[in-house]
Amino acid sequence: MSVEIYWGSGSPYAWRVLLAAAARHVPYESRLLSFSAKEHKAPAFLAVNPRGKVPALKDGDRVVTESLAIMHHLDGLGSGPALFGASHAERTHILEWCSRIVSDLEEAVYGVARPLMFAKPDADTAGKVEAALPALHAELAGLETALAQGDWLAGGPAPSAADFAAFPFLKYVERAAGKEAARAIDLGVRPLAARYPRLAAWQARIEAMPGYERTYPPHWREG
Numbered sequence: 001m002s003v004e005i006y007w008g009s010g011s012p013y014a015w016r017v018l019l020a021a022a023a024r025h026v027p028y029e030s031r032l033l034s035f036s037a038k039e040h041k042a043p044a045f046l047a048v049n050p051r052g053k054v055p056a057l058k059d060g061d062r063v064v065t066e067s068l069a070i071m072h073h074l075d076g077l078g079s080g081p082a083l084f085g086a087s088h089a090e091r092t093h094i095l096e097w098c099s100r101i102v103s104d105l106e107e108a109v110y111g112v113a114r115p116l117m118f119a120k121p122d123a124d125t126a127g128k129v130e131a132a133l134p135a136l137h138a139e140l141a142g143l144e145t146a147l148a149q150g151d152w153l154a155g156g157p158a159p160s161a162a163d164f165a166a167f168p169f170l171k172y173v174e175r176a177a178g179k180e181a182a183r184a185i186d187l188g189v190r191p192l193a194a195r196y197p198r199l200a201a202w203q204a205r206i207e208a209m210p211g212y213e214r215t216y217p218p219h220w221r222e223g
């Protein structure tokens with residue numbers, strides 16, 4: 001029996017998990033929930049995850065929540081290069097990267113993206129975004145530097161959980177940079193390749209992965 005993955009379109013956390021399933025060739029039943037219809041707060045899903053958050057994975061009677069833990073669970077089910085490394089030393093390094101992404105990259109991305117994605121554009125939007133830009137660029141520069149050593153953030157010949165933890169946040173900030181409210185602000189992320197050529201090439205490597213298309217947020221295709 002294949003696992004079930006509950007996810008929402010555009011959730012960077014859910015996207016991580018779909019990328020991990022694709023990379024590890026884990027077959028899954030897609031349970032796409034509609035945020036606008038509040039399906040993630042409906043009784044049917046609260047019975048799976050009482051916290052009402054996606055992603056969640058169901059594997060028989062077992063439910064796993066939290067994107068990093070779900071990626072780890074998928075790692076145990078899949079084939080091909082392990083997302084959390086093959087040795088203790090590799091796992092330590094990959095977890096180090098994942099923690100850095102969760103604590104620093106996410107916050108830096110949200111600082112810039114949230115005022116553009118959700119707030120009503122007003123005089124303060126530009127101020128909030130501009131105040132958040134240095135932290136974002138510090139994180140992006142850190143990723144760019146890491147990619148000077150090889151194709152993947154945590155090194156190694158194949159993508160790890162660190163790459164899939166970071167990738168959706170890069171896409172998220174690029175999408176925010178395309179919003180109407182961002183027109184008057186130079187965010188320095190579109191096109192990404194202009195300032196961060198290695199990051200752009202890394203994105204392209206992930207996008208070329210078999211199964212990538214199934215992970216792409218469906219409502220982003222509509223604009």
Ligand SMILES: N[C@@H](CCC(=O)N[C@@H](CS)C(=O)NCC(=O)O)C(=O)O
Binds near residue numbers: 008011053054067068
């Ligand atoms: N730390 C969680 C974050 C999950 C999360 O916040 N998901 C959002 C969607 S992007 C959600 O379901 N939010 C609904 C809510 O918080 O009520 C993870 O890594 O999976």
